[in-house]
Amino acid sequence: MGFPNPSIGGSAVQGALGPGEHGSAPARGAGRVRGRYLTRIAWWLVFIIGVLYFFIPLYGTLDFSLKSKPFLSAYTAILNDSQFVSTLTYSFVAGILTIIVSVLIIVPTAFWVRLKYPGLRPIIEFITLLPFVIPPIILVFGLDNTYGTQPLALTNSDNGLNVLLVAAYVILSFPYMYRAVDTGLRAIDIQSLTEASQSLGAGWIRILWQVILPNLRTSLLSGAFLTLAIVVGEFTIATFLSRPAFAPFLGLVGDERPYEQAALALVSFGITWVAMILIAIIGRNSRSRIRVTVG
Amino acid sequence: MTNAALPLSAPGTPSARPVRRRIGWGWLGIVPFLLFAFLFLIAPTAYLVVGSFQNAKGALTLENFQQLFSPAIIATYGNSIEISLVTALAGGIFGFLLAYAVISGGLPGILRSALMTFSGVASNFAGVPLALAFIFTLGRVGLFTIFMRTVLGVDLYAGDFSLYTKLGLEIVYLYFQFPLMILIIAPAIDGLKKDWREAAENMGASSFQYWRHVALPILMPSLLGTMILLFGNSFGAQATAYQLTGGFIDIVTIAISRQMRGDVLYDPNLGYALAMGMVVIMAISITAYSLLQRRSERWLK
The missing domain is CATH 1.10.3720.10 (MetI-like)
Known part of the structure; x- marks a missing residue:
């Protein structure tokens, strides 16, 4: 990118400055090009350091997980570990419930604020950003106390704790989900879509379900995958609500089974990786898809 | 909750009235969000705020902050x-x-x-x-x-x-x-x-x-x-x-x-x-x- 710049810039500016200014440019340009090569090498170095920092810990984990004898036994062991299957299932189910509740709450809210109450926007945005101010450890601390005593006791039963866990995850998903949905709504003409649906006799539920929701598919999917990745890797809230989730299990596999722990850490990384790649793919296709639905 | 909701709904209501027939109960769409945020985010935080100003017996104090x-x-x-x-x-x-x-x-x-x-x-x-x-x-x-x-x-x-x-x-x-x-x-x-x-x-x-x-x-x-x-x-x-x-x-x-x-x-x-x-x-x-x-x-x- 750095190399073709000077020539493009030179010719563009040439018109503005007039032909007389152009005389000294080639000599100066040559020195600059050599300088640019040096800086480009420096940028490559920065990039390589970054790549090493990214990959060495992953390679270290992979290397360790492969030291178990016989070959790959750490991986076959976790696949046969019933706790691995049950905790991962638990976390996925929690993640999917979180996504459903979050979508049901955020979509009508974001839609309604955009359509009728733009004045409420700052307040809604503020609330959705609160999870950045109140980190998980504080959130679970407050939840555990608020719902630990009698009138509202939820911490006495498994179901109560499951409710608290999903509720806390829905709160954690608010910043991402609201942003995703709000950006999605900006890309479509909700005013016209709503009026068109109304004139065809649709009620609000039908408008949201059959008109708005399908148009938000791409934003919802990226919000959903991000939420899933966060929930499956979440440790603090699950631990303090003593839920049989994946991350606490990973933390406790511990000293007697180190190779399996390494393999599990890689599995966990792989889940995040898949979620992010799916988001990237969805994002790439989204532009064309939105244009089709609007046009 | 009511306290928090009052100032929120105030700016919206006047403009909502003329088109009430068309809107119906659509404004309810925001209520679940506010209710949920109150129950699982604001109330738990408020619990900690209140608790931080109390001693073990529940009396008001600044001791914890000291x-x-x-x-x-x-x-x-x-x-x-x-x-x-x-x-x-x-x-x-x-x-x-x-x-x-x-x-x-x-x-x-x-x-x-x-x-x-x-x-x-x-x-x-x-x-x-x-x-x-x-x-x-x-x-x-x-x-x-x-x-x-x-x-x-x-x-x-x-x-x-x-x-x-x-x-x-x-x-x-x-x-x-x-x-x-x-x-x-x-x-x-x-x-x-x-x-x-x-x-x-x-x-x-x-x-x-x-x-x-x-x-x-x-x-x-x-x-x-x-x-x-x-x-x-x-x-x-x-x-x-x-x-x-x-x-x-x-x-x-x-x-x-x-x-x-x-x-x-x-x-x-x-x-x-x-x-x-x-x-x-x-x-x-x-x-x-x-x-x-x-x-x-x-x-x-």
């Missing part, structure tokens, strides 16, 4: 702040350089999208698996430690170094700090218009002068704001530190965990005050971030 200024707790906050500052600065600078390298440094374009995807993964790769990955790499028998000892003859653990200390934690935190920097600062770097650089060069400015007088002043609010966000990101982290050190490092989130577990010196009200101190610091950093972000939008549009 205790926050005891040497032990000041040291705890000091450690958290130090770790957050170091990782925000180091992560911020390195993240910026890396983002600039792939965006404007003349590297092949494909590296940019690869780095962005990877940053999305790594910035979310915190907690237990991250701590484990570093234990397998930089721990006493980790891959890198052994590589340094056998191949280069350098024993990392010969001196004071240990992965399970502040320095170790900082190295681990950087793994999610600088990718976050890359994700947030990339749009700002994109916003640096080529014309500005060309205009500067055509007036004879050196690369240094361009950075000193054009690029850095424009980027400064974004850079500062994002580093403040990184500060908060590290300040609130618990899982990574917990897994890495087994809960034996003196930082605020771990201190709160200990209070929750009901360990030694159990005093829930002090725990609430600890939590409040943390919320205040987080609130200041998020506010500073959004103010700076708004300022940076002036140029980078």
